Amino acid sequence: MPKINASTVAEHRAQQREALIEAAVDILVNEGATAVTPAAVGARAGLARSSVYQYFDSxxxxxxxxxxxxxxxxxxxxxxxxxxxxxxxxxxxxxxxxxxxxxxxxxxxxxxxxxxxxxxxxxxxxxxxxxxxxxxxxxxxxxxxxxxxxxxxxxxxxxxxxxxxxxxxxxxxxxxxxxxxxxxxxxxxxxxxxxxxxxxxxx
CATH class of the missing domain: 1.10.357.10 (Tetracycline Repressor, domain 2)
Known part of the structure; x- marks a missing residue:
């Protein structure tokens, strides 16, 4: 589980969501829309796929x-x-x-x-x-x-x-x-x- 680098759980979740979005954008721009999957985004952001599904279900x-x-x-x-x-x-x-x-x-x-x-x-x-x-x-x-x-x-x-x-x-x-x-x-x-x-x- 990623280390929490925030003062509150809510702040931590916001940081994780931001990291996932940045990872998804990076994949989109460099590899195309079909490459944007929960597994790929999680791997790029350093999070398990199960963690990605807490924010994005598809x-x-x-x-x-x-x-x-x-x-x-x-x-x-x-x-x-x-x-x-x-x-x-x-x-x-x-x-x-x-x-x-x-x-x-x-x-x-x-x-x-x-x-x-x-x-x-x-x-x-x-x-x-x-x-x-x-x-x-x-x-x-x-x-x-x-x-x-x-x-x-x-x-x-x-x-x-x-x-x-x-x-x-x-x-x-x-x-x-x-x-x-x-x-x-x-x-x-x-x-x-x-x-x-x-x-x-x-x-």
């Missing part, structure tokens, strides 16, 4: 929890980043900047692996719901800016974010990718008349 339960956790942690970081932004354009920029930072840390890898995992339909639906909830602050900011066809514009700009994330995850410098991406986002979301005015003012 592979499906493990994957469902990973689905929730993958977005919960990113959402908390995004919420903190957006809290310091003023105005819709700054909200978009903060969302992109923090998303890229999280991408550089590998925070998006569990969600990406889940999307390609062929999950149960209910889990796939929950994954889509969580994704829509996560991007809603960005989409709301685009709507607030009053750009033409805001839904399409948000989709197109989100494509830039996905490309930038791929670049960062493949080793491109985070600062350089962030700077270039935000410059392009500002050009896309700044009204043409203000851009023209700024150009005239510079002459």
């Amino acid at each position: 592979s499906a339960a493990l994957l469902a929890t990973i689905t929730e956790e993958a977005f919960l942690r990113s959402n908390e970081a995004l919420t903190r980043a957006l809290a310091t932004a003023n105005g819709p354009l700054e909200h978009v920029e903060a969302f992109f900047r923090e998303s890229l930072r999280l991408g550089a840390e590998g925070a998006h890898r569990p969600a990406a692996a889940l999307m390609d995992a062929g999950l149960h339909p209910a889990c796939q639906q929950r994954l889509r719901e969580l994704h829509l909830e996560q991007v809603e602050p960005f989409r709301a900011a685009v709507r607030e800016l009053g750009v033409p066809e805001p839904a399409l514009t948000a989709d197109l700009i989100a494509g830039m974010l996905h490309t930038a994330l791929a670049a960062v995850e493949h080793g491109a410098p985070l600062d350089a990718v962030t700077t270039r991406t935000l410059a392009l986002v500002r050009r896309c979301l700044t009204p043409a008349d203000s851009t023209a005015h700024g150009s005239r003012a510079g002459h």
Whole structure:
């Protein structure tokens, strides 16, 4: 039985559950969803399979929890980043900047692996719901800016974010990718008349 490194049983159980989730995420990202089993997760976390069943009664339960956790942690970081932004354009920029930072840390890898995992339909639906909830602050900011066809514009700009994330995850410098991406986002979301005015003012 693992040694209790906590002041209370409840704290110990929380630590064990966290260790199991981290082990499950590690297996998911590196070996795929089919490898996420109670036995494999227990072995990776250093716990007996019987101990794993105290927290998760199946592979499906493990994957469902990973689905929730993958977005919960990113959402908390995004919420903190957006809290310091003023105005819709700054909200978009903060969302992109923090998303890229999280991408550089590998925070998006569990969600990406889940999307390609062929999950149960209910889990796939929950994954889509969580994704829509996560991007809603960005989409709301685009709507607030009053750009033409805001839904399409948000989709197109989100494509830039996905490309930038791929670049960062493949080793491109985070600062350089962030700077270039935000410059392009500002050009896309700044009204043409203000851009023209700024150009005239510079002459």
